[in-house]
Amino acid sequence: MGRKDIITKEYMEDTEVFADVFNHMIYKGEKVIDPKNLKELDTANVIIPYGADGAEVPYQKYRDVFKILCAMEDENAVYLLLGVENQSNVHYAMPVKNMVYDSLEYAAQVQKAEASHKKARKEKDPKEKKPDSAEFLSGFYREDRLLPIITVVVYFGADSWDAPRSLHEMLIVQDESILSLVPDYRINLIAPGEMSEEELEHFTSNFREVMQFIKYSKDTEKLSQLVEENTAFETMDRKAVRVMEEMTGMKIEKEVEEEKVNVCKAIQGIEERGRAAGRSEGIQIGAEHEQRLTKSLLKDNRIDDLKRALDDPAFRQKLLEEYGID
Numbered sequence: 001m002g003r004k005d006i007i008t009k010e011y012m013e014d015t016e017v018f019a020d021v022f023n024h025m026i027y028k029g030e031k032v033i034d035p036k037n038l039k040e041l042d043t044a045n046v047i048i049p050y051g052a053d054g055a056e057v058p059y060q061k062y063r064d065v066f067k068i069l070c071a072m073e074d075e076n077a078v079y080l081l082l083g084v085e086n087q088s089n090v091h092y093a094m095p096v097k098n099m100v101y102d103s104l105e106y107a108a109q110v111q112k113a114e115a116s117h118k119k120a121r122k123e124k125d126p127k128e129k130k131p132d133s134a135e136f137l138s139g140f141y142r143e144d145r146l147l148p149i150i151t152v153v154v155y156f157g158a159d160s161w162d163a164p165r166s167l168h169e170m171l172i173v174q175d176e177s178i179l180s181l182v183p184d185y186r187i188n189l190i191a192p193g194e195m196s197e198e199e200l201e202h203f204t205s206n207f208r209e210v211m212q213f214i215k216y217s218k219d220t221e222k223l224s225q226l227v228e229e230n231t232a233f234e235t236m237d238r239k240a241v242r243v244m245e246e247m248t249g250m251k252i253e254k255e256v257e258e259e260k261v262n263v264c265k266a267i268q269g270i271e272e273r274g275r276a277a278g279r280s281e282g283i284q285i286g287a288e289h290e291q292r293l294t295k296s297l298l299k300d301n302r303i304d305d306l307k308r309a310l311d312d313p314a315f316r317q318k319l320l321e322e323y324g325i326d
Contacts, residue, residue, distance in 0.1 A: 238261060
């Protein structure tokens, strides 16, 4: 796992951020999912889905962040499996990747249901009903239900996502008659470069500032304005700042013992160093131009013009243009 993957995974494990992402994706920003109702699940499991003639086929699957949500609805517990895939780069096979992950999770649920029924029958649990032949063969009873799985891809890049967003987009055949019989699978994508300000305002955690920072990272003027006008950037969480640094290539100075980071102050420091570097570069370039002009005038024996150029900037500029020095 690379540095970017580690940093984004650590950041997305924060239940406040995780809940924020799914409240945006499912409920358009309404705070329905409570972070306290989220429970971390192991993201590395060995799953053995059904194989031909009972053959066991092992798979190792990895999720970046995977949580189970327990909510209350009509006095009954409602469970939902929520997964996040972090992407620092565009992935051109993302629909297939997510489809495989989700399918394995559903297969695992079927297996757990089958194992549960076998155990109950073996222990002669009075609550366990006697299955009919179809239920016995499948291991999944008529009343059994699966937990829905929602996977969201969070793209931490400033550019647009130019990869396929559905399985159908990846297929070589685009005949609608054929596609109508091929189940599609689309990805749920968050890409800051494609989001409007209104959409970004759906977020209420520091995920909003992280997405905004990445979105405007290639526009110095807009980024400076954003950071200066939003007071949230004055007290940013260190994990969020590490994501911003890693994804934009900017080095944001942090006080060693401070829990929060003042991004506004750090950005001002970056701009000042940039201006200083520009001034230094300008002085260096200016000196090089004057040196070339001096050599050219001496070569042409234009001593009087050289003396005048030392005290007359406008005349010096005219000579630079004459000799094509720029």
